[in-house]
Amino acid sequence: MDTNSDPRINFENTEIAFRQKSDNELKKAYWLFKLIGSNFLTQIGPPITNFLLKIGVPLKWAIKPTIFEHFCGGETIAECEHTIAQLHEGNVGTILDYSVEGEEEESVFDATCEEIIRTIERADGDPRIPITVFKITGIGKFDLLAKLDAKQPLNTAEQEAYNRVHARCLKICETAYLKGVPTMIDAEETWIQDTIDSLAMEMMERFNKEKLIVYNTYQIYRHDKFKALQEDYKYAQAKGFILGVKMVRGAYMEKERKRALELGYPSPIQKDKAATDADYNATLKFCVENISGISFVCGTHNEESCRYLVDLLQQHKISANHPHVYFAQLLGMSDNLSFNLAHGGYQVAKYVPYGPIKAVMPYLFRRAQENTSVAGQTGRELKLINQEKKRRGL
Ligand SMILES: Cc1cc2nc3c(=O)[nH]c(=O)nc-3n(C[C@H](O)[C@H](O)[C@H](O)COP(=O)(O)OP(=O)(O)OC[C@H]3O[C@@H](n4cnc5c(N)ncnc54)[C@H](O)[C@@H]3O)c2cc1C
Numbered sequence: 001m002d003t004n005s006d007p008r009i010n011f012e013n014t015e016i017a018f019r020q021k022s023d024n025e026l027k028k029a030y031w032l033f034k035l036i037g038s039n040f041l042t043q044i045g046p047p048i049t050n051f052l053l054k055i056g057v058p059l060k061w062a063i064k065p066t067i068f069e070h071f072c073g074g075e076t077i078a079e080c081e082h083t084i085a086q087l088h089e090g091n092v093g094t095i096l097d098y099s100v101e102g103e104e105e106e107s108v109f110d111a112t113c114e115e116i117i118r119t120i121e122r123a124d125g126d127p128r129i130p131i132t133v134f135k136i137t138g139i140g141k142f143d144l145l146a147k148l149d150a151k152q153p154l155n156t157a158e159q160e161a162y163n164r165v166h167a168r169c170l171k172i173c174e175t176a177y178l179k180g181v182p183t184m185i186d187a188e189e190t191w192i193q194d195t196i197d198s199l200a201m202e203m204m205e206r207f208n209k210e211k212l213i214v215y216n217t218y219q220i221y222r223h224d225k226f227k228a229l230q231e232d233y234k235y236a237q238a239k240g241f242i243l244g245v246k247m248v249r250g251a252y253m254e255k256e257r258k259r260a261l262e263l264g265y266p267s268p269i270q271k272d273k274a275a276t277d278a279d280y281n282a283t284l285k286f287c288v289e290n291i292s293g294i295s296f297v298c299g300t301h302n303e304e305s306c307r308y309l310v311d312l313l314q315q316h317k318i319s320a321n322h323p324h325v326y327f328a329q330l331l332g333m334s335d336n337l338s339f340n341l342a343h344g345g346y347q348v349a350k351y352v353p354y355g356p357i358k359a360v361m362p363y364l365f366r367r368a369q370e371n372t373s374v375a376g377q378t379g380r381e382l383k384l385i386n387q388e389k390k391r392r393g394l
Pocket of ligand 1: 219300
């Protein structure tokens with residue numbers, strides 16, 4: 001049984017969690033998580049799928065109605081309409097996430113920038129889409145960001161390329177400001193993150209003076225990030241803008257540790273999970289205690305973190321729908337958290353990734369791997385789906 005200080009919240013309530021899912025959708029989700037739970041398939045799946053897609057084998061028929069449909073809204077904004085409406089039925093907002101990754105061409109960066117702007121325009125005036133999001137690597141070359149991060153000198157062509165990244169970022173945030181639609185900048189690998197952080201701080205200082213428009217992301221699996229957040233808050237206070245914080249634990253742990261080991265520098269990751277969890281709680285507490293100057297999104301699938309934030313809000317007598325607090329999860333995961341929190345009156349939104357199938361494959365592989373590597377996540381999803389299947393007599 002759930003225990004938190006808000007009697008309206010029960011994360012075990014699968015009726016509310018899956019109300020929006022038809023019997024067929026529920027059964028499909030069950031088989032999908034069964035498949036994902038198989039470590040073997042998740043290990044061999046990505047290289048085989050990548051190879052087949054590369055040599056032009058049409059796999060869309062297999063991917064689209066299964067893993068893609070579960071974790072993504074569609075290939076275009078128009079195809080996401082069904083998901084937007086479905087989430088809204090449970091009072092959960094949509095965060096349209098154009099999830100094209102790993103591109104290298106300037107023309108693709110321009111096109112991605114325009115598509116992100118379309119997500120902001122689509123959100124404009126539609127309360128069902130309360131926040132938008134983008135990745136800096138969607139609008140600029142990874143290697144270029146890494147060079148800047150390493151403080152290596154740029155040649156003229158590289159400087160011009162970076163000016164274009166800056167201009168794209170500015171255009172997105174300016175559109176968000178003019179339309180009054182908040183936008184979040186995702187966090188990525190540590191060796192490009194200083195560049196992303198400085199862009200995000202510049203945008204926040206520019207656009208967050210009257211209300212929250214831009215959020216930066218803080219990966220709390222990094223041992224330096226809770227402190228960095230407190231420094232950023234001091235700076236924001238001194239400069240008179242609201243700090244936008246999306247706090248997550250962090251998605252690239254294995255990659256980060258491997259690189260640090262290979263290149264012989266100290267790992268940027270906390271010593272263990274307990275240290276990450278302790279700092280995550282401390283971050284939530286700090287944000288709640290400074291809620292007038294910080295607007296934050298708690299991005300997590302961890303029940304304890306959600307409970308802890310609910311408790312903190314109760315203790316501080318902050319209303320569930322305070323405009324500076326959002327909970328966020330990813331589409332297709334932890335519906336028991338999203339829909340039960342929303343049912344209790346909290347503000348919740350889910351990332352709804354979309355884009356051409358081939359381009360969103362890295363995102364899908366990350367989800368599949370996360371659901372095997374994150375201890376207990378698949379088991380938890382399966383248990384809840386099973387519980388709901390039984391309740392419905394399926
Ligand atoms: C709405 C939303 C937005 C997101 N945006 C981003 C983003 O912009 N950038 C990004 O990197 N990720 C992002 N993520 C992913 C996120 O960082 C986590 O990978 C994912 O949510 C799992 O963490 P958790 O809090 O949900 O769950 P939990 O299961 O409690 O935590 C798992 C996480 O804990 C950390 N961890 C696990 N083992 C250890 C260990 N031994 N030592 C130290 N730490 C450990 C890792 O970060 C791991 O992913 C986002 C997630 C959500 C829900």
